[in-house]
Amino acid sequence: MLQKKICMVGAFATGKTSLVAKFVYSIFSEKYQTTVGVKIDKKILEVQEQELNLILWDLYGEDEFQKLRTSYLRGSSGYLLVVDGTRKSTLQTAFDLQKRVEETVGKVPFILVLNKSDLEDEWELDLAMIEAVEEKGWTVIKTSAKTGLNVEEIFHTLASKILEG
């Protein structure tokens, strides 16, 4: 059995937990996030003809009251940076978080997830901003927790990146 630890980070209320809720197996409630600061789920994938268990550490969204516990990032093989398209500030938070994650776990694969694509009309992020991110070489995927758009896609993409090394 092949296992990999991945983390999901992002600003507070970017919809991280909702995004994956329907797509992962979990035995813990959301209360863990507000208490311990992390909720752990599992996603089983078939990637490159082998079964892969992704142990997803859904970290509490950072806000002015609570900072990201970087010790939870230790040993991650990859991570998802979640941004709320309707709040521009969350992109900046994602940039900050990316630096801190990289300081902790080094250069490992990650994906910038632009969530709430079902509300794209209300987005504060414009195309130029997204292109600027893509120019940095980052992988950007638009998702929707409401419609389930691209949720499976982000797991497969990240898993493939991890396995490719």
Added chain:
Amino acid sequence: MSNSNRNRLAEESLNNNYIKENNKLSDLNEVSSIEDSIQPLTGELTQLRSLLLGIEEEKLHRFYQKLDNPQVDAEDISSMLPEAVVLRTMEDKQLSEAMVPTVEQAIESSVNQDINILSQALFPIIAPATRKAIASALDEMLQSFNYALEHSISPQSWKWRIEARQTGKSFAEVVLLRTMIYRVEQVFLIHKHSGLMLQHIVAASCTAQDPSLVSAMLTAIQDFVRDSFNVPKQEGLHTLQFGELTIWIEEGPSCVLAGIIRGNAPEELRFVFQNTIEKIHLKLGKEISDFSGDTEPFVASKPYLKACLESHYEKPTKSKYIYAGISLGILAMVLGVWGFLAIRDNKSWNTYVNSLSEQPGIIVNKTGRKNGKYLIEGMRDPLAIEPNKLMRKANINEKAVVHQWKPFISLEEEILVKRAAKLLQKPNTVTFKFDNKGVLNATGSAPREWIFSAREQEQLLSVLGITKYEDRQLKDLDIEQLNIYKIEIEEVRILFENDTTLFLPGETEKLSKLVSKIENLIDASNSLEKDVLIQISGHTDTTGIEDANIKLSKARANQILIYLTSRGIDRNNFITKAFGSKKILRPESTEEDKKFNRRVSFKVMIDDVAK
């Protein structure tokens, strides 16, 4: 003492020896210079040198050899190895652990080469070990059985029964849980850096959540506590307690061992956990350091983890085995009685079925059991024996047997005889026998009317398969009776006084009886359509002349005739005859003999009469 200290001391010792030997060498050089200058003293000096250095020369030579060739050879190791192994084994277990892979490979190699060598060597160990294991398992089973019994009849059991119902667990599970001191239910081997699960085992009958998620969460909790309370990095959370559940965590350099324990485990168990994590690091150190998500190599850690799955229950005192003893005794008794009854019933059943099969007019096709009852299927002639009679004889409960008969007409001898008897309404005095030629023979006796009736129905008998009805040996009961009357009458003798027609005293009584006998005879003969003639014979003794005797005998016969006709009997039934003294009954040697000769006797003649 550490290894480095030992090496340092060894080096110092070697240097000291070296200095001493150098001092000796400088002394030797001085002696050589004296030898050159003082030639005459050569012999003495040689002697002196031999005296000073002769004994050490050999040692010196070996010492130089060591200096020239500092490498340790196999011979040296072989002399030190046994002692070294013993010393290190006494010190700690590292040598043993280090040798495990080598020993395993050696065993594998030996098995591959010749399996017999190891099997022969192990045989004396395996047999007693197997016996011990079986005995232990049986004891454990008996103990569990005793627990269940003991607790199933105690007042506390009702509380546990309620708990079992509420929790959805079985009663046995609750009993074990409540009599348990402690039980290690799960053991996790977790990669310390990533929190990924390397291996997980769970005790039998315990349920477990997804171990990979639990492993990650345990790691997160560790990190949470460490971050939240500013503890040193090397410190960790060792114990988590939640009600009756305790989680013990033992950390190694790269892995964490977490045991989920229900109950109160002794501190000694900590050593088991510590020992396990050490062994795993020693055996799988490389695999742990190279870990990148593949858990396959850590299957090898399972035997170590299983050693942690300990459990201890309250041990009952020996006396409590009485519950199991009594129960087993009762069980054995019940089984014994049941077995005895089952065997007895089976035997009775077989006897019944066999006797039923032997009965004429019954054909048993199938026997078995249905809905808890015995079942017999077959064919039965209505005149065959009633099965109930045989069941009573074989002591079989009639309600426990279901018969399913199809009726048929049997041609077996016994049934034919029965059927003929029923048809002819055979009297008990008649016996039928059926021979192999199809002839039904009637023997015994029967009233004439029945005999004729049977003959008339001979045609009906042929329908039953009887070719002929034969009754020649059957006696006519009415004729018999007629003959009886005849004999009775012919036995009567009326005796007279000498030379008179006067009866001897008491003879008149004979006459009155004779009248009724003759009346019966005549009635019977009439019913049989026979003609009866009674000859009244007069006799005298031999006294006197014969003519007179003839007259006297005739008078005597006539007197009897008169008497009988006077009583209403038809005169035509009689004839008289006078014999005089021609037919004496006894030779007359005494007067008594003469008395018997003076008589009237009777002869009955019966003839068929065609009317």
